[in-house]
Amino acid sequence: MLTKEQVIALIKEALEAEAITESSSADNVPEWDSLGHLNILSMLDTATNGGIADLTDLAKANSVNKILAILASRSLLMR
Numbered sequence: 649m650l651t652k653e654q655v656i657a658l659i660k661e662a663l664e665a666e667a668i669t670e671s672s673s674a675d676n677v678p679e680w681d682s683l684g685h686l687n688i689l690s691m692l693d694t695a696t697n698g699g700i701a702d703l704t705d706l707a708k709a710n711s712v713n714k715i716l717a718i719l720a721s722r723s724l725l726m727r
Contacts, residue, residue, distance in 0.1 A: 650695060651726045652716055658695055659712060662687035673711035685710070692719075699724050 650658075652670075660668040663679040674680040689707070692715075693700050700706055703722060709715045719725040 649724060649726050650719065654695070655692070655716060655719065655725065656712060658691045659688050659715070662691045668712065670712050670716065673713075675710070680710070688715070696724055 656668055656670070659665075659672070663677060663684045665672075665677055665679045668677065672680070674685070677684075685707075689700070692706070699722075700719075703718060705718055706715065709718055716725060720727070
């Protein structure tokens with residue numbers, strides 16, 4: 649299980665971006681392109697020991713808030 653801070657740090661690392669916040673998205677982070685999104689998914693999958701493998705909705709999640717909401721709905725995010 650991950651914390652919100654860990655998820656944000658993973659996204660920041662995956663995108664190699666300077667500043668990632670809960671309001672960051674593909675619309676306002678230039679590094680968040682299709683390859684960056686694959687990097688996010690890969691790092692989240694590794695961090696959750698394969699826990700996101702069946703979360704197809706994450707493939708369409710184009711913001712930090714959406715990713716956090718999906719992880720929370722699947723009990724993969726600590727409250």
